[in-house]
Amino acid sequence: MGFLHFLSDPITFLANWLQGLLLGVGIPAGIVQFILFVIGAGALATAAMMFVIFLIWLERKAIARLQDRLGPNRVGPWGIFQTIPDMIKIFTKEFITPTGADIIPYNLAPILAVAGVLMVWSVIPLAISVVGMNLNVGVLYIIAVGSLGELGIIMAGFGSNNKFALLGGFRAVALLVSYEVPMVISLLVPVMLAGSMGMTDIAQAQNVWYIWLTPAAALIFLITSIAENGRAPFDLTEADSEIVAGFNIEYSGLKFGMFYVADFLHSFTIAMVFSVLFLGGWRGPGAEQIPILGFIYLMIKAGLIEFLIIWIRGSLPRFRIDQMMDVNWKVLTPLSLSIVVVTAVLDKLIPVEQTVFRIFAFLVVNLAVLLITGWLIEVFKTRRPRPVVSKTQRPVARPENVAANSNSGD
Amino acid sequence: MLSDWLYIAIFMGVSAFLPAVAIGMAGLLSPHKPDPIKNSTYECGIETVGDSRVQFKVQYYVFGLVFLVFDVETVFLYPWAVAYNKLALWGVAEAVLFVIILLGGLIYAWRKGALEWV
Amino acid sequence: MTVLQIIFLLAAAITLGSAVMVVSSRRMMHVALWLVLTLFGVAILFALLEIRFFVVVQVLIYIGAIAILIIFAVMLTRHSLEDVGPHFNRGWWIAILACFATFSGLVAVLSSWSKFQTIIRTIPAGGEDILSLGKAFIDPAGYVIPFEVASVLLLAALIGAIFVASERKEGKR
Numbered sequence: 001m002g003f004l005h006f007l008s009d010p011i012t013f014l015a016n017w018l019q020g021l022l023l024g025v026g027i028p029a030g031i032v033q034f035i036l037f038v039i040g041a042g043a044l045a046t047a048a049m050m051f052v053i054f055l056i057w058l059e060r061k062a063i064a065r066l067q068d069r070l071g072p073n074r075v076g077p078w079g080i081f082q083t084i085p086d087m088i089k090i091f092t093k094e095f096i097t098p099t100g101a102d103i104i105p106y107n108l109a110p111i112l113a114v115a116g117v118l119m120v121w122s123v124i125p126l127a128i129s130v131v132g133m134n135l136n137v138g139v140l141y142i143i144a145v146g147s148l149g150e151l152g153i154i155m156a157g158f159g160s161n162n163k164f165a166l167l168g169g170f171r172a173v174a175l176l177v178s179y180e181v182p183m184v185i186s187l188l189v190p191v192m193l194a195g196s197m198g199m200t201d202i203a204q205a206q207n208v209w210y211i212w213l214t215p216a217a218a219l220i221f222l223i224t225s226i227a228e229n230g231r232a233p234f235d236l237t238e239a240d241s242e243i244v245a246g247f248n249i250e251y252s253g254l255k256f257g258m259f260y261v262a263d264f265l266h267s268f269t270i271a272m273v274f275s276v277l278f279l280g281g282w283r284g285p286g287a288e289q290i291p292i293l294g295f296i297y298l299m300i301k302a303g304l305i306e307f308l309i310i311w312i313r314g315s316l317p318r319f320r321i322d323q324m325m326d327v328n329w330k331v332l333t334p335l336s337l338s339i340v341v342v343t344a345v346l347d348k349l350i351p352v353e354q355t356v357f358r359i360f361a362f363l364v365v366n367l368a369v370l371l372i373t374g375w376l377i378e379v380f381k382t383r384r385p386r387p388v389v390s391k392t393q394r395p396v397a398r399p400e401n402v403a404a405n406s407n408s409g410d
Numbered sequence: 411m412l413s414d415w416l417y418i419a420i421f422m423g424v425s426a427f428l429p430a431v432a433i434g435m436a437g438l439l440s441p442h443k444p445d446p447i448k449n450s451t452y453e454c455g456i457e458t459v460g461d462s463r464v465q466f467k468v469q470y471y472v473f474g475l476v477f478l479v480f481d482v483e484t485v486f487l488y489p490w491a492v493a494y495n496k497l498a499l500w501g502v503a504e505a506v507l508f509v510i511i512l513l514g515g516l517i518y519a520w521r522k523g524a525l526e527w528v
Numbered sequence: 529m530t531v532l533q534i535i536f537l538l539a540a541a542i543t544l545g546s547a548v549m550v551v552s553s554r555r556m557m558h559v560a561l562w563l564v565l566t567l568f569g570v571a572i573l574f575a576l577l578e579i580r581f582f583v584v585v586q587v588l589i590y591i592g593a594i595a596i597l598i599i600f601a602v603m604l605t606r607h608s609l610e611d612v613g614p615h616f617n618r619g620w621w622i623a624i625l626a627c628f629a630t631f632s633g634l635v636a637v638l639s640s641w642s643k644f645q646t647i648i649r650t651i652p653a654g655g656e657d658i659l660s661l662g663k664a665f666i667d668p669a670g671y672v673i674p675f676e677v678a679s680v681l682l683l684a685a686l687i688g689a690i691f692v693a694s695e696r697k698e699g700k701r
Contacts, residue, residue: 033413034416037413037416037417037420038420038424040417041420041424044421045421045424045425046428049428091436092436092439094440094441094443095436095437095440096444096448096449097444097449102557107433110433111429111430114429115422115425115429118428119418119422121421122417122421132417132421133417133421134414135418135580137580137658140485140488141418143588143592144585144587144588144592145587146592147593148587148591150592150596151564151596154599158557170466170470170600170603174469174470174473177473177474177477177593178473178477180477181477181480181481181484185480185484188488191488191491191492191494192495195492195493195494197492197581253436253440254432254433254440258429258432258433261429321527325473325525325526326525329516329519329520330520333480333516334513334516337509337512340509341506341510344506345502348497348498349499412575412578414580466600466604468604470600470603471600471601472689472693474597474600475689476690477593478594481588481592482589482593482682485588485589486675486678488658489658489661489662492662493659493661493662493663493665494662496659497662497663497666504676507679508679511683512679512683512686515682515683515687518686522690524693524694
């Protein structure tokens with residue numbers, strides 16, 4: 001019976017046992033609390049970083065299969081251990097610091113980039129009783145911590161003493177900063193429906209998953225989070241053909257590896273946050289009595305969303321920067337504001353008791369808003385056509401054409 | 411209350427400490443052979459031309475500005491959203507008025523061409 | 529010295545120290561980064577006052593928007609980003625004397641105020657209450673007029689800034 005009790009809720013069991021042990025030795029309660037916090041934070045952060053090893057393998061396999069090839073399959077069954085030799089390689093590469101680089105911002109930037117993602121894990125509820133800290137402003141905390149990551153990118157950009165890094169850094173930050181607007185606005189909707197900004201409260205309030213109530217807000221949040229992560233199709237800032245790897249040109253060895261780790265960890269963090277906010281988090285049959293089931297449900301949901309994000313990466317071509325800005329300011333921001341207004345008005349008109357009718361009404365209204373947006377986009381497209389570059393006739397690069405155009409400048 | 415922030419502070423320390431330790435370990439394990447050509451900054455394989463300061467477009471600043479205004483607006487809306495379940499319909503109407511005023515600002519920025527990436 | 533007092537003194541030292549560095553750094557980008565540290569110190573002071581909402585709002589808006597905007601504005605300046613020349617002139621001891629005199633004057637005036645020695649009220653258990661803040665924004669007997677005026681103010685700021693920025697764009701052409 002004791003073993004079953006341990007199995008159903010290992011983390012709380014271990015925490016209580018450790019607390020009893022330390023208190024029994026005679027350490028004052030405040031210090032015990034502090035020690036438990038340190039152990040908990042250290043374990044969570046280390047587990048998250050170790051998990052990245054699995055994530056990198058998963059992404060490489062999934063992208064490979066989407067591109068009709070095998071992916072890593074030599075090192076271990078299905079290539080599971082591939083990331084470990086890669087890690088060893090990157091650990092032993094030399095750190096080449098460019099001349100004239102600003103030492104402290106240059107070295108602090110990769111640490112800030114990783115810290116900006118890792119700190120989100122402290123507020124995600126992993127099960128009904130397992131959460132780092134139940135901060136009651138968790139949603140805003142997640143976005144605030146994201147802005148620390150952007151600061152890391154700026155520091156990488158100008159600390160490298162390199163024109164391309166500077167330009168790439170500022171372009172990246174302008175993009176990230178623009179995509180924060182619809183993200184922050186669309187996060188108002190789960191906060192409205194749950195009545196609290198805390199992640200545990202939002203997870204607990206989802207008797208009906210919020211994705212059924214506001215699919216539009218969930219869609220906007222997913223799109224803007226993928227843009228915040230800087231992965232395809234929004235990865236203009238690190239495209240080799242455009243700006244030669246952007247702000248992390250001058251980084252080598254593990255410092256570059258840290259940016260890489262931050263990128264992959266960010267995508268799984270997005271999946272976890274989306275699952276908590278819109279898919280009910282740890283909720284599922286039997287999760288209240290047996291907390292470890294809640295953790296498994298959360299991992300399954302986050303895994304599905306992570307697969308969706310990888311799928312999007314493998315399928316869509318890269319956007320141009322002006323296209324990205326247009327979509328953000330002209331489509332996503334007004335859309336998210338109107339979703340907030342529509343949901344606010346609708347929720348007050350329909351009483352909470354009629355659950356099925358409520359879900360139905362919300363779904364219909366959200367679908368209507370999305371369809372109207374699609375129709376408006378079509379109307380605007382016909383009003384201001386983009387120049388079609390591919391159909392203009394251009395002279396072929398042959399010597400006779402060059403002689404013909406030689407007086408038109410060189 | 412304060413124990414919340416203690417945990418966050420510890421987590422901040424740990425999440426800054428882990429990459430720093432990893433980078434430190436890599437610094438010990440990796441070779442260190444600085445060379446003036448290796449250390450020169452990268453400019454597509456040729457020598458650098460001019461000092462490393464680029465002509466900055468004012469467009470970046472305008473985007474940052476519009477983001478700032480909308481961010482402050484959304485921060486005003488968050489306490490309203492937390493209190494939403496306890497409000498009547500006229501409470502919602504006041505916040506809708508708030509949003510509409512700022513939507514007007516967005517349309518102004520759109521028409522003035524401030525949202526174009528030149 | 530309770531732990532709280534030590535943390536407060538540390539946060540105040542970080543804030544004041546980085547504020548001094550903001551004023552006296554030579555390179556503009558370093559100035560911007562020291563400003564970020566100052567704002568972070570203020571956020572720690574908010575955390576000690578147990579208003580969680582304003583801690584995250586401080587980091588989100590000040591560090592995430594305003595500091596980044598200041599960095600962009602710094603990059604827009606065409607002059608060299610270094611501050612050349614000496615920082616002190618010959619009359620620096622007069623300046624220090626004047627600062628010290630002002631500071632002592634302020635402390636003397638404040639400490640002779642009757643309310644200077646009042647004990648601060650303890651913060652109610654449960655910390656701050658975002659729910660009441662939200663309700664106060666909407667309540668006609670509360671802060672609804674400042675709430676709506678704030679939106680008009682933000683609109684005015686947006687229009688003014690875009691007007692000034694686009695005028696410069698015209699001026700460049």
